[in-house]
Amino acid sequence: MKAPLGTRFGRWMPVLLTVLLGLLASAAGAYLFYDGESERLHLALDYRAEWRAKDLESKFRSVGTPVGGFATFLATEGADGVAPDAVTFARWAAIRGNYVDNKPRAYYWWPYLSAHVSSNQDATSTPPSDPGFQTPLRYIPGDLTSQESPPALDADALAATREVLIRAWFSGAVRVSRPYHSWGWPDGEATEILFAAPVYKGGRVPSTIADRQASIVGVVAASFSLHDVLENAIKGTPRLTEAIYISEQPWPADDTRQYFARFDPATGHFVMEIGTVRPSELDGMVIAKRVEGPGVNAYLLFQFLPAEVQSNRTPGPWLFLFTGLVLTAAATSYVQRSLRRRDALTVAVSMSDARLRRTHRELEAVIQSSPAAIVCIDNRAAVTVWNMAAERLFGVSAVDAVGHPYRPRPMTSDEPDAPDLGRAIAEGRMIDGTASLLTADGRRRDVSVRSATLTSDEGELPGAVYVASDVTDLVLLEDQLRQAQKMEAVGQLTGGVAHDFNNLLAVVIGNLDLIGNAFSAESRNARLLNGALRAALRGADLTRALLAFARRQPLEPAPVDVNQLIDNVCQLLEHSLGETITVDRELQAELWPVNIDAVQLESALTNLAINARDAMPSGGRLLIQTRNTHLDKDYASREPGLLAGDYVVVEVTDNGHGMPPDVLARAAEPFFTTKREGKGTGLGLAMVYGFVKQSSGHMKIYSEVGRGTTIRLYLPRLIGRFREAGVSAPTPSAVQVRETVLVVEDNLELRRLVGGQLRDLGYLVIEAADGAQALEIANGQEKIDLVFSDVVMSGHVSGLDLVREFRHRRPGVRLLLTSGFPGAMSAKERELEPGFVVPILTKPYRREELARQLRAVLDQTG
Numbered sequence: 001m002k003a004p005l006g007t008r009f010g011r012w013m014p015v016l017l018t019v020l021l022g023l024l025a026s027a028a029g030a031y032l033f034y035d036g037e038s039e040r041l042h043l044a045l046d047y048r049a050e051w052r053a054k055d056l057e058s059k060f061r062s063v064g065t066p067v068g069g070f071a072t073f074l075a076t077e078g079a080d081g082v083a084p085d086a087v088t089f090a091r092w093a094a095i096r097g098n099y100v101d102n103k104p105r106a107y108y109w110w111p112y113l114s115a116h117v118s119s120n121q122d123a124t125s126t127p128p129s130d131p132g133f134q135t136p137l138r139y140i141p142g143d144l145t146s147q148e149s150p151p152a153l154d155a156d157a158l159a160a161t162r163e164v165l166i167r168a169w170f171s172g173a174v175r176v177s178r179p180y181h182s183w184g185w186p187d188g189e190a191t192e193i194l195f196a197a198p199v200y201k202g203g204r205v206p207s208t209i210a211d212r213q214a215s216i217v218g219v220v221a222a223s224f225s226l227h228d229v230l231e232n233a234i235k236g237t238p239r240l241t242e243a244i245y246i247s248e249q250p251w252p253a254d255d256t257r258q259y260f261a262r263f264d265p266a267t268g269h270f271v272m273e274i275g276t277v278r279p280s281e282l283d284g285m286v287i288a289k290r291v292e293g294p295g296v297n298a299y300l301l302f303q304f305l306p307a308e309v310q311s312n313r314t315p316g317p318w319l320f321l322f323t324g325l326v327l328t329a330a331a332t333s334y335v336q337r338s339l340r341r342r343d344a345l346t347v348a349v350s351m352s353d354a355r356l357r358r359t360h361r362e363l364e365a366v367i368q369s370s371p372a373a374i375v376c377i378d379n380r381a382a383v384t385v386w387n388m389a390a391e392r393l394f395g396v397s398a399v400d401a402v403g404h405p406y407r408p409r410p411m412t413s414d415e416p417d418a419p420d421l422g423r424a425i426a427e428g429r430m431i432d433g434t435a436s437l438l439t440a441d442g443r444r445r446d447v448s449v450r451s452a453t454l455t456s457d458e459g460e461l462p463g464a465v466y467v468a469s470d471v472t473d474l475v476l477l478e479d480q481l482r483q484a485q486k487m488e489a490v491g492q493l494t495g496g497v498a499h500d501f502n503n504l505l506a507v508v509i510g511n512l513d514l515i516g517n518a519f520s521a522e523s524r525n526a527r528l529l530n531g532a533l534r535a536a537l538r539g540a541d542l543t544r545a546l547l548a549f550a551r552r553q554p555l556e557p558a559p560v561d562v563n564q565l566i567d568n569v570c571q572l573l574e575h576s577l578g579e580t581i582t583v584d585r586e587l588q589a590e591l592w593p594v595n596i597d598a599v600q601l602e603s604a605l606t607n608l609a610i611n612a613r614d615a616m617p618s619g620g621r622l623l624i625q626t627r628n629t630h631l632d633k634d635y636a637s638r639e640p641g642l643l644a645g646d647y648v649v650v651e652v653t654d655n656g657h658g659m660p661p662d663v664l665a666r667a668a669e670p671f672f673t674t675k676r677e678g679k680g681t682g683l684g685l686a687m688v689y690g691f692v693k694q695s696s697g698h699m700k701i702y703s704e705v706g707r708g709t710t711i712r713l714y715l716p717r718l719i720g721r722f723r724e725a726g727v728s729a730p731t732p733s734a735v736q737v738r739e740t741v742l743v744v745e746d747n748l749e750l751r752r753l754v755g756g757q758l759r760d761l762g763y764l765v766i767e768a769a770d771g772a773q774a775l776e777i778a779n780g781q782e783k784i785d786l787v788f789s790d791v792v793m794s795g796h797v798s799g800l801d802l803v804r805e806f807r808h809r810r811p812g813v814r815l816l817l818t819s820g821f822p823g824a825m826s827a828k829e830r831e832l833e834p835g836f837v838v839p840i841l842t843k844p845y846r847r848e849e850l851a852r853q854l855r856a857v858l859d860q861t862g
Contacts, residue, residue, distance in 0.1 A: 175197075420438075648715045653709070741784075
């Protein structure tokens with residue numbers, strides 16, 4: 001079976017590419033060789049043109065040398081400053097003309113007259129000391145008739161003559177004029193140049209213009225045929241095969257220029273003509289050079305004809321092309337053999353690669369789907385594997401983690417003394433068992449981790465693998481379960497003892513009542529009997545308290561209006577607690593009804609009020625509050641035995657001395673008390689706890705030393721015939737908002753919990769451990785939309801001080817307080833400005849309550 005066309009074309013593609021690349025490389029190399037040879041040829045011809053130009057320059061300068069010698073002769077002969085007459089000048093000129101190769105057409109002597117500016121000349125066009133000269137003496141060799149009628153000069157020739165006289169006088173040296181035309185020669189019109197040299201008294205050239213003006217005698221000059229000068233210059237030189245154009249101005253690259261002389265290689269002579277030429281339009285190779293004369297420059301344009309340029313080339317490019325083709329053929333043959341070997345290996349490799357890819361996909365799927373975080377590092381501690389569970393646990397995406405060493409957040413001093421998983425990964429250490437981890441967002445997690453080293457076939461250690469599971473919730477539930485089991489065990493024990501003891505007390509009290517009827521009320525036996533009876537009744541009270549804690553007391557639940565019940569209790573408390581205790585109430589209107597034993601509820605409130613009074617020996621404030629709330633599954637999952645649903649909250653808050661953490665942990669245990677002996681039995685809070693639990697409710701205690709205590713009772717809402725009054729609002733879903741919330745809470749666990757809830761709701765979160773740290777953040781540039789702060793915190797900055805400072809520094813930031821002691825801070829205390837009261841959210845709160853409260857504060861205007 002033939003392979004598809006595309007496959008066959010793919011197999012031959014390397015061969016075709018080899019051929020194509022070989023041809024291209026050969027052609028490119030030949031072209032580069034040709035281009036390099038052109039450069040070499042250009043350099044060779046440029047050298048020839050440079051040599052021609054220098055030769056012409058040397059011979060051109062030598063033409064003016066006899067004129068300089070004649071000037072020296074005249075200066076020597078006229079040392080006394082007397083100028084020669086016409087006869088003497090003609091005799092001397094005839095003698096000088098016999099010793100030069102380039103025969104001058106005429107000799108001139110311009111005697112110096114004075115410095116002046118002619119009437120038809122602008123005074124600014126010549127130097128201020130422009131010398132004046134008399135009518136020149138002229139000598140024309142070999143032609144006596146021309147002495148009477150010399151050749152005519154036009155205005156341009158006269159100007160050229162005048163220019164060279166001035167330049168010679170200014171420089172004190174021989175100078176040549178630009179080309180000019182003259183008429184009246186026997187051979188007709190001629191193009192001439194004039195060499196002029198100044199003559200000074202004493203034969204020396206003064207150094208300054210003033211001295212030159214004072215000592216000048218005149219200027220001697222000789223005119224030459226430019227054609228004769230050029231023809232003499234090329235005598236004795238190798239035959240010229242290139243055309244030469246001579247101009248008074250530099251040759252442009254791509255523009256026309258006028259020339260006054262041209263060398264014709266066909267005739268081997270110079271042609272004196274006026275013409276224009278564009279260098280870019282000339283055939284062959286064109287090179288421009290400059291000839292520097294004494295005072296005037298000439299510009300030469302050499303045109304090397306195509307035939308001459310081609311004759312200087314070598315067959316190198318063609319040899320390079322042929323060699324490239326031979327190498328291309330050899331490379332093509334080698335590629336064909338390599339392709340056949342590659343095809344043989346491809347089949348075996350493809351099968352192995354398919355198995356490897358399938359295994360890799362399976363391993364990748366296992367790693368990514370694993371509920372445990374899997375992290376692999378290499379021998380440099382750089383992360384190579386980071387699955388989705390690791391992203392959730394560490395709070396770092398795989399894109400940011402893979403390829404870099406993991407950088408853990410440092411544990412703070414208040415963290416538990418446990419192995420740090422993040423540091424172990426960063427250092428490549430093995431770790432097994434339970435460890436701690438500080439995530440990217442600052443949350444501490446308890447993890448169960450296993451690790452192992454990775455080895456290669458060579459026995460090297462290329463890295464390590466870590467498998468970690470988040471057991472934070474499990475550890476928390478275990479702690480709560482142990483506490484609940486302890487309380488349950490104590491309750492069962494005390495309940496069992498109280499039940500049996502109650503039976504015994506029933507017998508004792510009954511028998512005492514029967515015996516009491518046999519004695520007179522005034523008798524001594526009657527008094528002893530009454531003492532025993534009172535002790536038994538006191539034991540009965542203790543028994544009822546134990547039964548209440550053990551949740552075995554007989555209850556008579558009924559629909560109760562809690563607000564009305566609290567009004568009745570408060571009327572009694574105002575008289576019984578004393579004048580130093582102020583009793584306040586904040587009762588929510590339309591409070592849901594509850595189904596509970598009203599008598600036991602009154603007793604529980606009374607017990608709590610008495611405990612509050614004992615905590616305020618110098619007087620204080622007792623606040624009782626009520627409100628409707630909903631405990632969601634998130635909160636209920638952290639409290640063993642608590643069901644999510646609607647509850648009526650009764651809060652009893654005092655501003656007494658509070659309880660330290662170790663006392664708070666045992667506050668509800670039976671017989672535990674901090675009061676002096678004889679002042680309490682330790683069953684008050686235990687009885688309230690048992691009563692609330694027996695009523696399917698929940699109790700939470702919040703306390704801080706020096707601030708007070710809040711005890712919050714959650715009583716299940718009564719449903720049934722009052723259902724229409726108890727329809728709860730639908731649970732709002734988390735929305736993806738992008739506001740930034742600054743969470744200020746000194747309790748590490750609570751701060752982490754609140755931060756996690758806010759991030760789940762879509763907020764950006766900045767955490768601060770106390771008010772001082774929050775103020776440092778306020779001084780920065782971070783965007784903050786809302787400050788959510790606890791009221792009571794460690795340090796010298798309280799929550800109220802913090803929001804007051806934020807109101808001053810950042811007036812646009814929204815503010816929200818939270819506290820477990822809402823009664824300890826009234827609305828008046830939270831009024832920062834007239835009409836601006838900071839809202840407060842009481843602890844605990846479910847996530848939906850937090851979301852609604854934050855949204856309400858962020859969406860408020862003003």
